[in-house]
Amino acid sequence: MSIPKAELHLHIEGTLEPELAFALAARNGIELPYATTGELRRAYSFSDLQSFLDLYYALMAVLRTEQDFADLADAYLARAAEQGVRHAEIFFDPQAHTVRGIGIGTVIEGLARALDSSEERHGISTRLIMCFLRDESAESAMEIFEAARPFFGRISAVGLDSAEVGNPPSKFREVYAAAAEAGLHRVAHAGEEGPPAYIWEALDLLGVERVDHGIRCMEDPALVERLVRDQVPLTVCPLSNVRLRCVDTLAEHPLPAMLDAGLLVTVNSDDPAYFGGYAGDNFDAVRDALPLDADALRTLARNSFRAAFLDDAVREAYLAEVEAYDFG
Ligand code: ADE
Ligand code: ZN
16 A cells, blocks of 8 residues: 555546446546547647646536536545545636536535545545636635635635636735635645746745645746745645646656755645546655655645644544655
């Protein structure tokens, strides 16, 4: 079994494996523009973030009922448990579903159905993070935020995802202020394809507690200093970065340099059905491609629990599991 870890950067819609996509399409009477799962898998060749997002949003057509969302989340949790995930903070994109006429209650109640039995069935504690689509308007973000208000008891944080370049964090200042007011945690994707300036904005204008991706911070020494000083966690997704061509090869990934700089880095899977692996697969891939020894891998696992939105007693119990893990 892979080292115990928390997964903090995981889009539940990005866990839709081709087999489940076809099963849900059949259940809902939807025709997919692919004849077989093999043909669909062959479409998973991306040139950048947008080329992935186009397929990611198109395939969501198969998600229609509470049970669909429950089945999606349960399948992810089963896979994650096999790879040592003990705690998962799960993103979802409500606007991508409400635009198709699916109620936000259907999405959240469906996901909650799987999450409620996750500790018992899979040994994984969970949180839900509701993301705003940054290529939609600030007004649309505020509307979905208000629509989600009855469900705030189930939601731990807000996040910001989708097409980054041209959609800076500053666009979402108002809704992040409202989220802070409502007592929700705040995270945002920044510095995946976008420039270091977007990471500064996420910190200073949105008040984020974690930065998702953040790899482009390495271009700005003053920003690295700030992130190190405040120990702001970065949820890095190595296989995603290679598949979306943010990094040319895994061997050239900045992860070791980020650790050496003293950044609080974690390793995550982003959209595992599309990018070639779940959390443990990402750990294995960086171990094989990069100069990371057992101490570095243990640091990454420890960081994942340090960066999680957990109560301290629970955090300490998970950290003890990390320290006790034997790489063999
Ligand atoms: N939505 C799903 N995966 C994403 C990613 N890697 N970046 C931005 N938005 C996303
Ligand atoms: Zn992401």
